[in-house]
Amino acid sequence: MIRIVICDDQSLIRDGLEMLLKLEEGMEVLGKASDGAEALEMVENYKPDLVLMDLKMAGMNGIEATRRLKQDYPGVKVLVLTTYNDDEWLFDALNAGASGYLLKDTPREEVIKAVKGTVEGNSYLDPSIAGKVMREARGSKAPSGLALPQGLTKREGEVLRLIGQGKNNSEIAAELFLSEGTVRNHISVIFGKIGVNDRTQAAIYAVKRGLDEVK
16 A cells, blocks of 8 residues: 655645545555645654655745655655746755656656656656756766766666666666566665665766766
């Protein structure tokens, strides 16, 4: 059962998301918050797996709520669902620790897929903004040809390179002739070594360091 808290300042959106999620077997909505502060209280009380987080809200906005949530409850995933695709909101949300960023016109099936995938450790970016993230990362990356970050093995570097190229676990497993379980284990270790909590942050890390281009 995937346990979810919904945070949005519009009651119509909260109720609609609750209905959407309840139609899906294996999902439970624990609570609905109207701002970031209320969402933090619900996370403390209910210990959900994921928070569906709006960004621009009265009181504590979604950026600050995400930042505080990831500091205190790093295991709880945050999936942003918002109308805003402005660069400032996007990068602030990802830097605060959001695992994914969807727009509110995303089809129901994609929202469900993103919720499930985020809880499993994947990351989802709306196609209209995914390019912005990679362009920003590439624009600020270090010179290519750098050695692996300290502490990463050669195999872990290969896995990180493929994450930076946007490959999923099954694709990484096929390319490196590994089982998916082994890939998941490598990814868990990589996250710890490079200090990130999710796949989006790992991909940005790889791209900024030019690791996605290493052969």
